[in-house]
Amino acid sequence: MTHKSMSTEAMDLLHSIASRRSFIKSAAATAIAGGVFSACTDSQAQKSLMRKKDASGGSTAPHPAHVPVAVTAAAAAEEMDRMHEAGIKAFPAKTEGKGNQLLNPRIEKGLKIYEVTAEKIQWETEPGKKVEAWAYNGQVPGPQIRVREGDKVRLVLHNKLPESTCIHFHGLELPNNMDGVPFITQPPVKSGESFTYEFTVPAGNQGSHMYHSHHNAAKQVGLGLLGAFIVEPRRPRNIEKADVDYVMILNDGMHGYTLNGKGFPATEPIKAKLGQKVRVRFMNEGMMIHPMHLHGMHMTVIDKDGWAQPAPWKCDTLNIAPGERWDVIVNCNNPGVWAFHCHILPHAESEHGMFGMVTALIVE
Amino acid sequence: MTHKSMSTEAMDLLHSIASRRSFIKSAAATAIAGGVFSACTDSQAQKSLMRKKDASGGSTAPHPAHVPVAVTAAAAAEEMDRMHEAGIKAFPAKTEGKGNQLLNPRIEKGLKIYEVTAEKIQWETEPGKKVEAWAYNGQVPGPQIRVREGDKVRLVLHNKLPESTCIHFHGLELPNNMDGVPFITQPPVKSGESFTYEFTVPAGNQGSHMYHSHHNAAKQVGLGLLGAFIVEPRRPRNIEKADVDYVMILNDGMHGYTLNGKGFPATEPIKAKLGQKVRVRFMNEGMMIHPMHLHGMHMTVIDKDGWAQPAPWKCDTLNIAPGERWDVIVNCNNPGVWAFHCHILPHAESEHGMFGMVTALIVE
């Protein structure tokens, strides 16, 4: 066999932050290769791929039409490899800000109180790529809220955005006046105002839910007003007990293709030790499906939208549609660095290397 | 708590037809705000959202490029709220024509005879928005046909369209010469001609099916040549017995994003009393997936394409792909007006307010 194992080397690289800088530089210096991709065929399908890549905002390449044709195929091929390698070496690349951080409540007389402020921020999705975001508590996704069946919860929303907003608790079966739909269940929360949601988490309503804006939501959710709302059960089933409990929020709006608010190589690897169980809670806050594919091990699907499936079932590619949540268990019995990505390939890779909805499950 | 319940007020509003007029007027007067959305970012993703909204035909806004920039953020925010409110207040807005009406057969010697005429009509999808439709019996969707396992059925298709057509009974397992595919199972039915389909509904072939054109169908179905074909079982299962049996046909073609041929606010609310069971029969006649999300209560999925699932399962967001039918049961145990919409947000909301694939389940 002519190959040698790269997995140890790759694992070392995963922790190298120095290499990130070279990736960013190379992305600018070599963007010219973007033209090669579009030159090899003039089909509309392929142009559309290019456009999708552009739409994700990940590219600083000049428009293909302005690229000199004199790049040789061999040089282009080398360049393509180099960009792919730089991306992998940069992973996980450091960026400013981390979303989906656990928010600890203030507790008053058994009431769990959360304060959430919506405001406009700058958000770094990939090294050097800053975008405007509308965020809860300065994070995209917003802070992760974890409560338990039967908990009494108060969530105070402060609106520092330039327009009205509102919070809908997607998946929670609350009294109608807590449902967060402007002009149907409450007035919109105007800029500068606050609004208090208060409810008891219904028994049986456990699982992976979400909170997000339900006002001008195609824009507001696209810009980042979303977060995980996890309801832990009073009596967990054996099948759902896991060593690592990981929330993965998919998005595809104005910030490009992201996992928890970041695009590869700035996405976060999931880490587990050999023999451990990882629970992944997929949540789609975007506008497109994302069939997430895990390499090396299968996923056992246990819950849909927080509800137990009648029987667990296995797959390696799970299609997650907008608004859906799916919970899966991975038995980490295969050591290595395993790619974990959306299998709509233009959401995950271009001639410039992997980008967007790519991360890794690292089993040590 | 700083909020007050709006649900009673909202329910009153649902029946106010007077407000509809103001909605239509306001839509024209305030369309200028359309430019604000596109001004706040120049990402291609967002432009694409705008285009989708335009494609649905719901907007009469001038092109963003022609909008003066001097609209202040505060005024734009107020205007956005006002448009959202007007949309909600207008719901359910009155429009001309109602699709999916039950068609009673003529019965001759135990044979159920249906006459269906395909012709070009004008169809009002939202207040003031008339489109060309190709319709069965002047309705989009066409009239709802309900038969029972084992029934003898004759359906006479009269073609008053400018081109040939044909009917395929999607989901029914008929003899090949009744399958409705031109040049494979029958000649196309020319303009001005008629064709008779006659068959016995197979035992076991119960459930939510469809009938639609299978000739030049990307155009003909897109323009409205489609309808529900329900086969009632001889012995209904307990789980499928419901107080309200509601067919919801999704479409996304030339008429924009529609539920039963209408876009919000002209969609029809589903009404139930507290404690009742509602059966929703989702049918997708469009070209895109639509993950339908119900607020406030979960859905129990019982059937796929008319076939019982091995075990019922629960969700709040159900992804429905083109050609699929899914039957769900909702136990209406939570009173209020509950939003019920496609969770691909640009199919349901824009800066102009909710539109397209939005309705409500009202539990009184």
Place this chain on the structure above:
Amino acid sequence: MTHKSMSTEAMDLLHSIASRRSFIKSAAATAIAGGVFSACTDSQAQKSLMRKKDASGGSTAPHPAHVPVAVTAAAAAEEMDRMHEAGIKAFPAKTEGKGNQLLNPRIEKGLKIYEVTAEKIQWETEPGKKVEAWAYNGQVPGPQIRVREGDKVRLVLHNKLPESTCIHFHGLELPNNMDGVPFITQPPVKSGESFTYEFTVPAGNQGSHMYHSHHNAAKQVGLGLLGAFIVEPRRPRNIEKADVDYVMILNDGMHGYTLNGKGFPATEPIKAKLGQKVRVRFMNEGMMIHPMHLHGMHMTVIDKDGWAQPAPWKCDTLNIAPGERWDVIVNCNNPGVWAFHCHILPHAESEHGMFGMVTALIVE
């Protein structure tokens, strides 16, 4: 009844190769009718349909804007029928090259050895439509590989492409260094180089899997570097035993909408005798969902990604997302020629007739 059965006639036609030539000629001569479709409405949705058709590359029509308006509706309708008929009569149209052919291994001391060469070829997707493909062993899809649980396998990849490549065994749970992800598990295989994959197929990892490029994959897989990798179980379940075992690989990249590398009418019909069982192994190697609809008989879903579903379930339309594999059984109890197609209608039909993701299940 005014109709007569066409199914016998149609079956004869299916084997007429002579008619293919007239289809090709007519496609050129009558392309003018393409303008009629776009003239009947100016909605963006419809333009988008036209574009999709163009993107698939199936049309040689002049741009709608250049078509004289004087085509009468009646003539256009006749022309539309004629094109539809020509397409059906041409099916199954002969084209050069056949993908997905079973590859027999060389066996050395119990090791199954496969040699796979990746190179650039010309590939005929429909009669007269040649495209550039990047192919394994000159086929799109690449040759079908069938092994058994526990088999020792060696696959030697020879890279004759102008750039680096790599093979990922999608669905197989291999040691990390055999996973085929450049810079994570191995170096990319440079142009002119070879690479040897060698592994034991894990017990329990049976079913419908795939092998494909995982380097610059949005391009390389789109151009054809993909194939079926079937793992037969040591002890097949009764439910999976079938008389006909058919792999159907869906794709929607640079080659248009294809089933096993061909667009209708060059797709391959599936043939079975009355009473036989057909197993279809759907595999999606594209970028879009494809809800595959079978006429006349339902499908019983048994496996997802090679894993048994907890209980089989029935449907007539099965949504297959990128990267997914679904195995279904069809009990062929209904004789005739049954259309079998993607139910996203613009992936299957235009004013020019059926194209792309259409085939037939013929029960004799």
